[in-house]
Amino acid sequence: MPALTHPRPHTETLANGLRVTLRQVPGLKRSAAALRVAAGSHDVPLEWPGLAHFLEHLLFLGTERFPASQALMAYVQSHGGQVNASTRERTTDFFFELPTSAYSAGLERLSDMLAQARMNPHDQLREREVLDAEFIAWSQDPTAQQELALYEGLPATHPLRGFHAGNRDSLKVELPAFQQALKDFHRQFYRTGQMTLSLVGPQSIEELRVLAQQFAAVLPVGDKVEQAAPLPLAVKSYQQVGERSGNLLFAFEALPDSSAEALAFLCHWLNSAKPGGLLAHLQQQRLADGLKAVPLYQFAGQALLHLQFTTPAESFSAIREQFLDWLSFFAAQQDWAALREEYTKLRERQQQISGALQLARLDSEQREHGLSENGVVALKQILRDIGVVDNFSDHWHLPAANPFLRSSEPLANAGLIRGQTSAHRGLRTFAQDRSRGRRERSPMQFSQALPDHSDHGAIYLRWQTQAAAGTDLQGKLRRSLWETQEDARQAGVELAFSATGTQWLLKLTGLQEPMPSVLEHALKCLTQIDADSASAEAEAPLIPIRQLLKALPEYCLSSAVESNDVKQLWTTSRWDGLALGLNAQTQSAMGLALSRIPGTPDNQLPAATAINPQHLWSHIDTASSEHALLLFCPSASREIADEAAWRLLAQLCQTPFYQRLRVELQLGYAVFSALRQMHGQSGLLFGVQSPNTAPVELLGHVQQFLEGIPALIENLDEEDFNQQRQSLADQFDESHLSGKDASELLWQAKLAGHSSDYLAQLHTAIGQLERSTLLAAAQRLLNAEGGRLCLASESVPGAPWQATK
Structure with missing residues (x-):
């Protein structure tokens, strides 16, 4: 295994006062930047709540040098990158990731928008309406309101209680x-x-x-401004108890x-569900189903630690006693040597798998x-402040070590496919790419x-089942993987399971x-599920547009009969699979696991049924007054x-x-379009969430936009058209694609x-696209030759739309 990424980046302060961190990671395909401004919502004048968040939005609206169509957001999107920003209590963050060849131009746009904010009144009025729509959605989101209510135990004068x-x-x-005030805030901070x-690449x-x-x-030069100290939190602890959850x-x-x-370390072990820990004991005693510990706020020596328990109200006093008992046991450990070692390993693993932006x-x-010696001192102070004692129950014990963090011994020479070396890359079908020693x-x-x-x-690994899993069975399947998923994530492996139709x-x-x-x-x-297995907990409610996104893959398949007989479904299923980027040692180590795959092996599973060339409408009850x-x-x-044509249409x-x-049009703050692939089917996806406008x-409005796509293509001059095409083609060059992204594309290709x-064929096809070909594709899009699927928070409107069953 290659050496781990060094956990500490190079840091220095430039002559003009800008602090920088620089991290070189030779294997990365992309580069990223994160700019943190030490100023946030709590730093604005009291009479102008929301000013910091408003300024963050305004900075993305373009400058004289880079108007909106050429500014950072448009530039990053046209190169297949990621960009966003976040305003918190005492910080504001701007961050993006781009192919390395486009990186310097992205940095140029970021610095320009920070230094040369246009902020004209017309833009401000328009963007205020966007923030107002965002505020309306936030004020109607139960999860957001529950989070806001957590601060009600603090003094009314503390900024955490304010509106921001x-x-x-x-x-x-x-x-x-x-x-x-807006100009002064920008000038000051x-x-x-x-x-x-922070630069990574x-x-x-x-x-x-x-x-x-x-x-x-190009940035304004100035010394660091001391941010005003917050008012005292004035309380040590408090609790809030609801019908199905409680908060400490x-x-x-x-x-x-x-x-x-220290708080990050404590929360990690509080959240562990392994036997002997707090959550496992609470579940065993039927006091609580879930536990989530997280620091809500940290600044200038202040902190607010939140523990949320999924529990009936009458159990909460017993839960608090058990928590303090476990915490006393935890505090009695000798500087947490074993836990610190494992925690450091998992943090290193997370760095090893992180992309440039992360x-x-x-x-x-x-x-x-990890947890340094100074962190140990801080943790002991935190535990004393909570109020740990010297005596505690003897049934607690430290969690078992993560089995996936232990390095495995090198295997004997596993060999490669006959006649191949690791450098050999012939043009082969997926069915021809197999490990030596396995049947053809x-x-x-x-x-x-x-x-x-x-x-x-x-x-x-894919299974074709004879029936769809019922809702109860899907919950059990997901729940069965929770502990393994968490251990795997800590060890650097993302594990996901879905049962879609x-x-x-x-x-x-x-x-x-x-x-x-x-x-x-x-x-x-997954195969040890039975009728007595516990069902999954109810998930936190999502905002309407996210509910639709979660439901979309299911509606892209033909409906199927449901079943909750998991043994029957496994026994009658057929399976196939695809492994990518695995070396010979890993392939050989998979032998035992492959022998335990349930169902019948089948290397000729049919492709998932495509959407019918019809106008299908699915009503999703989002339980919200917002429309989506x-x-x-x-x-x-x-x-x-x-x-290739659909991808270029999506980019344009x-x-x-x-x-x-x-x-x-200011229809709402959640507005997006993109190309999505589901079950091997590519398509353009348009999404809108709006507080006032019905589906x-x-x-x-979406249809009206679609009708304007041919004019959009025709109005591109030759240079712009060629640039857009080349930018898209570059995104599928092997030197730009991360292994994770390439794997997902290849899996969809197999489907x-x-x-x-x-990948090579797609790169070539994009590079060969002509304007006339793209216009023809736009016409097929307008004609709905591939069909239409609409998910909405409202019932079907009538012809040409048909309600899905």
Whole structure:
């Protein structure tokens, strides 16, 4: 296995006061930046709540040099990257990830928007309406309101009790005093001494330093401003008890600097569900079903620790006693040596599998990667402040070590496919890519489509069942994997299971060394479900648009009869699979797990049924006054040429769709469009959530936008068209694709019936797209040749739409 990424990045302060962290990770395909400004919602004048959040939004609206169509958001989207921002109590973060070739131009746009904010009155009025829609949705979201209510035990004068989101009433854009406050806030905090820039990529430290210096050169120079100290929290602890959950909150003052790492360490072990721990005991005693511990707030020595228990109200007093008893046991450990060692290992594993953006955001936090000696001191103070005692019950014990964090012994020479070396990359079908020693008709295909010299890999296992899993069975299947999923995640493997109609999928991505063991454990869990197994807990409610997104894959398949007889479903199922990027050692180590896969092996499973070329409408009751709509437009066929055209259409639509529905029409704050692949089917997906506009009206706006796509294509000059096409093609160049992204694309390619040189074919097909071909694709989109699927928070409106069964 390659050496771990060094846990500490290079740090320095530039001549103009900008603090930078620089991290070189040679294996990365992309580069990322995270810019933290030491100013947030609690730093604005009291008379202008929401000003910090409002400014964050305004900065994305473009500058004189880079108008909205060329600004950071549009630029990142056109290169297939990620971009976002977040305003918290005392910090504001801006972050993005791009292909390395486009990275410097992204940094140029970020620095320009921070330094040259346009902030004209017309933009402000328009963006205020967007924030007002966001506020309305937030105020009607039960989860958001529950989170807000957690602060009610604090003094009314503490800023945590204040209103900071911003809305039409608090953002007095028309007043000169507000405009002056906005300018003063930007001038005071958006300068070099108040910022930390974190850069991550495959570049050398010196190359990253040059980029940091170029970034800093255009920023206003200024010393760090001391942020005002908050008022005292004034309480030690308090509790809130509801019908099905209870909250314990502990407030701390005057904690040392290392308290953040100490609280993170404590919460990690509080959240452990392993035998001997707090949650396992509460479940055994039927006092609580779930526990989540998280620091809600940390600043200037203050902190607020939140523990949420899923429990009947009458059990809460007993829960508090058990919590303090377990905490006293935990405090009695000798500096937590074993737990610290495991915690450090899992933090290192998380860094090892993190992409550029995750690493950049981690570096901007500037925390230790484990629990340092100073962290031990801080943790002991936190435990004393909570009130631990010397005597406690003797039934507690430390959790068992994570089985997937132990490195396995190297296997004997496992060999490669006959006649191949790890460098050999012939053009083969997925069915031809198999490990030596396995029968040629083996349904588990060990593909050579990705290099096997990386420490990352992916495994996909698919079952075709005779019936769909009922809701109760789906909950049991998911619950059976929880402990294995958490152990796997800590060891660097993301484990996911879905039962969508008659298509069941088990997916492992991440570090390949633990994968054989993780797979074996997962299969054991999934096949030991019985009638007495506990059902899954009720999940926290999602906002309407997320409810629709969660439901979408199910509605992309034909409906099926449901069953809760898990043994019968496993016995009569047929399965196949795909493994990507695995070296010979990992392939050989999978032998035991593969022998335990339930069902009948079948290397000729049929593709999932495509959406009918009809207008299908599914009503999803979101239990919200907010309206939401998803429109999925499948491609006319599963041919790679059609997919290439649909992908370019999606790229061209992304920014104009957002600009039209969110900025110009101000329909809501959740507005997006993208290409999605489900069950091997590519399609354009448009989504809107709106506080006031009904789904039928939203659909009308989306349809109107679709009708303008041909003009959008025709109005591109030749240079812009070629640039858009090249930008899209570059996203599918092997040098730009992460192993995880490439694996998912290849899995979808297998489902669609393509060969394992799909990525090369797609890259070529995109590069060969002509304007006339794209216009023809747009016309097929308008004609709905691939059909339409609409999910909405309202019933079917009538012809041409048909309600799904």
